[in-house]
Each structure stands twice: as C-alpha cells, then as structure tokens.
Amino acid sequence: MPDPVSTSGQIVVLSGPSGSGKTTIVNRLIAESPVGLLKSVSATTRAPRPQEKDGEDYYFLSDSQFRTRLENDEFLEHAEVFSSGFLYGTLRTELNRAWQQECWAFLEIDVEGALNVMQQYPDAVTIFLKTPSPEEFERRLRARGTETEDVIRKRLATAAKELQFADRYRHIVVNDQLDQAVTEICEILKSEETKNNA
Numbered sequence: 001m002p003d004p005v006s007t008s009g010q011i012v013v014l015s016g017p018s019g020s021g022k023t024t025i026v027n028r029l030i031a032e033s034p035v036g037l038l039k040s041v042s043a044t045t046r047a048p049r050p051q052e053k054d055g056e057d058y059y060f061l062s063d064s065q066f067r068t069r070l071e072n073d074e075f076l077e078h079a080e081v082f083s084s085g086f087l088y089g090t091l092r093t094e095l096n097r098a099w100q101q102e103c104w105a106f107l108e109i110d111v112e113g114a115l116n117v118m119q120q121y122p123d124a125v126t127i128f129l130k131t132p133s134p135e136e137f138e139r140r141l142r143a144r145g146t147e148t149e150d151v152i153r154k155r156l157a158t159a160a161k162e163l164q165f166a167d168r169y170r171h172i173v174v175n176d177q178l179d180q181a182v183t184e185i186c187e188i189l190k191s192e193e194t195k196n197n198a
C-alpha cells in the first residue's frame with residue numbers, strides 16, 4: 001500500500017445527499033474552481049443509466065471484477081451506497097491521474113468513503129454539502145422524478161444518517177442558492193491553496 005506521507009498532491013472530498021444539487025455543483029466547480037480539479041472517476045457495480053459512459057461517468061464493473069480489484073488492494077476506499085447492494089469505490093490510480101496533471105483529485109463520494117479517506121489523508125480538504133432543510137431535500141429529490149418510491153425512501157434514510165457526520169468534515173456548505181454555494185466552495189479551495197503554499 002502506498003505511504004500516505006508521500007502524498008504528491010491534494011485531495012478534495014465532496015459529500016452530500018443525492019438530490020442536494022451535488023451534480024450541478026460538481027460540474028460548476030470543475031469549470032470555475034481557482035485550483036485545477038480533476039474529477040475522480042469511481043468504479044461501481046450498478047448498471048449504467050441512459051447517457052452514462054463507461055470510463056467517463058463511472059468504471060462499470062461486475063461484482064466479481066470489483067471484488068478482484070478489492071482483493072488486489074486497488075481501492076483507496078469503497079462502500080456499499082444507499083444499502084443498495086451496489087458497491088462504489090475510488091481506485092488509487094485516480095489520485096495519480098490527477099496529480100500527474102498537477103490537479104487536485106476531486107472525489108464525490110459518500111460519507112463512509114469520506115471518513116475512510118480522512119483517516120488515510122488527514123490533510124484532505126473535506127466539504128459536506130447540506131440542503132437547507134430535510135423537507136426541501138425531499139422536494140428536490142422528488143422533483144427529479146427519476147427514482148422509485150423505494151429508492152427515494154432509502155435515500156432519505158441515508159441522508160438523515162449521513163447528516164450526523166457533517167461535523168466530521170472540515171467545511172459545511174449549505175446549498176440554498178446554487179451560485180452562492182459554488183462561490184463559497186471556490187473560496188474554500190482558494191484559502192486551502194494559500195495555506196498549502198504558505
């Protein structure tokens with residue numbers, strides 16, 4: 001296993017309930033961040049959604065492919081997300097891919113994965129994205145109209161559980177207004193960069 005002390009680059013972790021406007025924020029940050037961010041492409045055992053491309057949105061793996069890579073210690077972290085039975089994980093090679101391009105590795109992962117990364121990389125910049133209220137979160141989740149009732153219920157339960165870990169993150173940002181949340185995260189990244197260079 002690589003020695004965390006030999007970190008040659010920075011890691012940014014963003015977590016928050018699905019339906020908190022995370023995807024839009026991620027895309028805006030990639031385009032507007034004051035530091036170069038490279039989005040880590042996660043591996044997952046869930047099936048691709050329409051429009052999703054292998055190697056771009058995720059590396060789509062079978063259960064046995066995922067487990068083989070797990071046994072070979074290829075993952076920085078992994079978790080079963082939303083009690084869905086599907087596995088998600090960050091391949092260590094994704095960190096190097098970012099660092100080789102002199103970018104910060106940008107991980108959009110769940111709380112379990114984030115806690116795992118914090119242990120291995122205590123200097124990682126961790127950001128928890130919160131919705132203004134549980135009611136607003138449920139409204140946004142339903143407004144997407146892409147999930148079944150069962151999935152929505154699981155996601156609400158996961159979100160409530162994840163919220164309890166928000167204070168373990170270095171920064172908490174409320175996604176009330178999209179522009180404001182993006183600006184706030186950009187400011188966090190800028191100040192972390194200044195700290196790094198001090």
Ligand code: 5GP
Binds near residue numbers: 018042090113
């Ligand atoms: P979706 O199935 O909607 O694409 O993703 C569901 C959730 O899985 C995301 O919101 C994200 O929090 C989590 N996730 C995606 N990739 C990873 C990963 O590599 N590791 C972990 N721990 N969670 C992930």
